[in-house]
Amino acid sequence: MKKLLSLLAFVFISFTAFSQKLDYETKTNIQYYNATANKADSYINERCVLDIYYPKNSKGFATIVWFHGGGLTGGSKEIPEALKNKGFAIIGVNYRLSPKVRAEKCIEDAAAAVSWAFNNISNYGGDASQIFVSGHSAGAYLTAMIGLDKKWLQKEGIDANKIAGLVPFSSQCITHFEIRRQNGIPEKQPTIDEYAPLYHVRADAPPLLLITGDRELEMLGRYEENAYMARMMKLVGHTQTKLYELDGYGHGMTEPGFPLLVNEVNRILKEKQTKK
DSSP states (O other), X not given: OHHHHHHHHHHHHHHHHHHHHOOEEEEEEEEOSOHHHHHHOHHHHHHOXXXXXXXXXXXXXXXXXXXXXXXXXSOOOXXXXXXXXXXXXXXXXXXXXXXXXXXXXXXXXXXXXXXXXXXXXXXXXXXXXEEEEEEETHHHHHHHHHXXXXXXXXXXXXXXXXXXXXXXXXXXXXXXXXXXHHTTOOTTSOOOXXXXXXXXXXXXXXXXXXXXXXXXXXXXXXXHHHHHHHHHHHHTTOSOXXXXXXXXXXXXXXXXXXXXXXXXXXXXXXXXXXXX
C-alpha cells in the first residue's frame, strides 16, 4: 500500500511539474481560408477565424479542434477552460451561420478549419498525426459530419481518416434540424439523408466517442440518435465506437464531458505510442 501511495505521489508531482514547465500562448482571429476567399467574401473574411492556445515551449503535442454549439445559427469560438493546461493545443473555431448562409456552409467551414490545423499545426510545434476533433451540439454535428463523410475534407486535400479521434458532445446524428428547417421539414420529423452523420457510418472511420446527457433530460431524442449511431457503427464493423450517457445532465453537459474527452485523447495517444 505504501509503495502504491508513493508511486501515486510521484506521478502527481511529476505531472504537476510537467504542467508548470509548459508555457502556453494564445493567438486569436487567425483566418483559415486563403487570401483570395477572404477578399471575395466579406462574411468569410469576418467570420471564418480561429483562436489557437498551445504550449509554446513544447514539441510534438496533440491538438483538439473545438467547434462551438448554437444550432448552426449562433454561438462563438471558445477555448474551454477545462481543456487548458493539459499539454496539448486547443483550436476554437468560428464558422458562418444560418440564415445568413445555408447551413451546409457551416460544414464547409468546419472542414476548412480542420484542414488549416493539419497544414499549420507543425508551425506551432504540434504533431499533425495527433489532431482530434470535438465540439458541442451543432459543433458536435460538424465534428461527426466531417469525420464520417469524407467528401468535406477531401475538398481540402485531407483524408478524414487521418483525424486521430472524433469526440462529439450531444451531436445530432440525423439530419440537423436547421438543415431540415431550411428545407421545410418540421423539427420533429426525423430525416436521414446525406446531411445526417448516420448516413455515413463506416468501418474505417477514426475512433468515435459519443457523449450525451441523460436521455430524459436531453433535447428531442438526442441520446437515442447517438445510441443508434453507436449500434450502426458497430454493425458495419467499426471497432472503436463508444457511447457515454451522463446521468442527471441535460443538453448543456460539457463540463462533465470534458474529462472524458481528455481521457480519450490520452488513451489514443498512449495506444499510438505503444504501436511505435
